[in-house]
Amino acid sequence: MPLWLEVLIKSVILLFVVVTSFAYAMLAERKILGWMQLRPGPNRVGPWGLLQPAADAAKLILKEDLMPETADPLLYKLAPFISLLTAFGVYAIIPFGASASGQTWAIGNVNAGILLILAIGSLGVYGICLGGWASGSKYPLLGSVRSTAQMISYELAMSLSFVGVLVLAGTTSLDGIVNAQARWWFVLPQFVGCIIYVITAVAETNRAPFDLVEAETELVAGFHTEYSGLRFGLFFIAEYVNMLTVSCIATLLFFGGWNAPLHLTFIPGVAWFVIKVVCFMFFYMWLRATLPRLRYDRLMAFGWKVLLPLATLNLVVTAVVVAYTG
Amino acid sequence: MASRKHLYNPGAILKGLSITFGFMFRKRPTIEYPSRKKQHSPRFHGLHELRRYADGKERCIGCELCSSVCPANAITVIGAENSPDDRRSPGERYAARYEIDELRCIFCGMCEEACPTDAIVLTPRFEMADYRRGSFIYDKDRLLVPPDAGVGMPPDDRPGGIPGDLGRVAEIKSTTDIDSGYGATWRGEILKNQHEGLAILKNPEADK
Numbered sequence: 001m002p003l004w005l006e007v008l009i010k011s012v013i014l015l016f017v018v019v020t021s022f023a024y025a026m027l028a029e030r031k032i033l034g035w036m037q038l039r040p041g042p043n044r045v046g047p048w049g050l051l052q053p054a055a056d057a058a059k060l061i062l063k064e065d066l067m068p069e070t071a072d073p074l075l076y077k078l079a080p081f082i083s084l085l086t087a088f089g090v091y092a093i094i095p096f097g098a099s100a101s102g103q104t105w106a107i108g109n110v111n112a113g114i115l116l117i118l119a120i121g122s123l124g125v126y127g128i129c130l131g132g133w134a135s136g137s138k139y140p141l142l143g144s145v146r147s148t149a150q151m152i153s154y155e156l157a158m159s160l161s162f163v164g165v166l167v168l169a170g171t172t173s174l175d176g177i178v179n180a181q182a183r184w185w186f187v188l189p190q191f192v193g194c195i196i197y198v199i200t201a202v203a204e205t206n207r208a209p210f211d212l213v214e215a216e217t218e219l220v221a222g223f224h225t226e227y228s229g230l231r232f233g234l235f236f237i238a239e240y241v242n243m244l245t246v247s248c249i250a251t252l253l254f255f256g257g258w259n260a261p262l263h264l265t266f267i268p269g270v271a272w273f274v275i276k277v278v279c280f281m282f283f284y285m286w287l288r289a290t291l292p293r294l295r296y297d298r299l300m301a302f303g304w305k306v307l308l309p310l311a312t313l314n315l316v317v318t319a320v321v322v323a324y325t326g
Numbered sequence: 327m328a329s330r331k332h333l334y335n336p337g338a339i340l341k342g343l344s345i346t347f348g349f350m351f352r353k354r355p356t357i358e359y360p361s362r363k364k365q366h367s368p369r370f371h372g373l374h375e376l377r378r379y380a381d382g383k384e385r386c387i388g389c390e391l392c393s394s395v396c397p398a399n400a401i402t403v404i405g406a407e408n409s410p411d412d413r414r415s416p417g418e419r420y421a422a423r424y425e426i427d428e429l430r431c432i433f434c435g436m437c438e439e440a441c442p443t444d445a446i447v448l449t450p451r452f453e454m455a456d457y458r459r460g461s462f463i464y465d466k467d468r469l470l471v472p473p474d475a476g477v478g479m480p481p482d483d484r485p486g487g488i489p490g491d492l493g494r495v496a497e498i499k500s501t502t503d504i505d506s507g508y509g510a511t512w513r514g515e516i517l518k519n520q521h522e523g524l525a526i527l528k529n530p531e532a533d534k
Binding site (some may be wrong): 038291 | 342345354355358
């Protein structure tokens with residue numbers, strides 16, 4: 001089979017899987033938030049509301065695509081696609097499992113996988129930033145300014161929490177990191193790093209309690225106030241796919257990827273990977289149902305004065321311990 | 327800084343998380359409305375109904391007391407004399423036109439209290455949504471109980487029906503036992519439905 005055909009088939013399958021998981025992650029979030037607020041959640045479309053994502057998609061596609069007069073037409077139309085492309089782009093290198101022969105289940109296997117993920121993830125802020133700016137309206141602009149500041153401050157601590165893992169694993173390739181966790185998961189030696197990553201990941205995906213970018217009580221809907229119809233839908237997809245991405249990365253870096261815990265190897269590795277990702281997704285929804293939004297200045301203070309020093313300290317301690325023992 | 331104490335308190339966050347997690351498994355108070363209806367008070371004021379006597383004659387004698395007492399000016403009554411060969415009501419007069427604007431109506435029930443013959447009563451029916459404003463002006467055709475509503479038996483003759491003697495509507499409506507109150511009117515079907523909804527709410531196993 002030629003390489004391009006193999007990549008094409010893998011991409012189509014993965015795209016299908018990711019879009020389906022997005023649809024049901026959205027439904028699950030609405031259900032779980034509902035249950036936590038003593039509501040039943042969507043249950044009218046199909047059994048237990050299982051066809052709700054299809055109904056939502058039909059609604060978003062059929063809605064009018066509005067553009068404000070003051071908007072910058074090109075950037076306004078382009079921004080949702082930037083968000084979406086960067087969100088999906090990461091899946092080109094995320095491995096989901098490994099066959100018995102050691103072949104990883106991924107579209108591409110990149111040596112510097114973790115760096116590529118960081119690079120693509122950082123581009124994602126452009127979608128939000130340009131979308132807010134190009135709307136030519138004050139609330140989206142405020143939302144995108146906040147987004148830029150938030151993303152930059154939290155990405156530092158996030159990258160530093162990665163480095164601790166890299167020092168332990170001694171490699172930047174994702175399957176190398178997973179293989180290095182065959183004995184024990186990095187969540188044990190890198191507990192502080194894991195906590196920092198989980199917190200910064202919430203901030204990176206702009207979700208509650210760090211959803212200042214959208215902040216509906218202050219900024220109407222933040223950066224996507226002016227968007228409607230399918231373009232709003234694309235931002236929406238990007239948000240959930242990003243959630244899925246950070247859950248995948250947390251699983252790969254800290255929770256052993258497709259390695260089975262307690263030698264429960266009769267369940268295949270891919271299933272373990274999915275279980276771990278689902279647990280993370282649930283955690284993010286749980287967090288959203290629990291915590292109120294942080295005030296903007298406290299968010300910044302927390303990022304720069306707590307997370308960043310803590311991540312640096314964690315890295316230094318890890319490096320010293322590895323240098324003496326390893 | 328008092329804020330810092332709360333912000334950097336993982337114990338408080340964990341406590342919050344445990345509360346929301348516990349709420350996931352609580353019983354939800356939602357009543358899924360269109361398929362299940364909650365029972366409201368027997369004295370609930372809903373859509374009006376113009377009643378008849380057991381012999382099929384209209385109770386309304388066109389006295390216009392309801393329209394004069396109505397605080398919202400929602401009722402229009404134009405009375406007319408009964409003619410000997412077409413007696414609509416037992417009295418001298420009957421309502422030639424009887425219209426209630428349900429959008430103006432505040433459902434206070436004063437028409438019901440003012441009525442000397444208990445002709446106008448407020449039923450527990452509340453689902454009146456429509457597409458046009460004009461549809462909310464209920465004329466006599468829609469307010470009056472159809473002659474055949476008793477399915478072969480006039481409403482007053484049915485067991486537990488509203489008695490024919492005057493002045494007891496308010497008393498009957500105060501009863502908490504739905505079957506001896508409005509259960510016997512021709513809109514009793516609606517109430518029966520709501521009654522079942524209440525039973526399901528009280529005892530979810532009965533739904534099976």
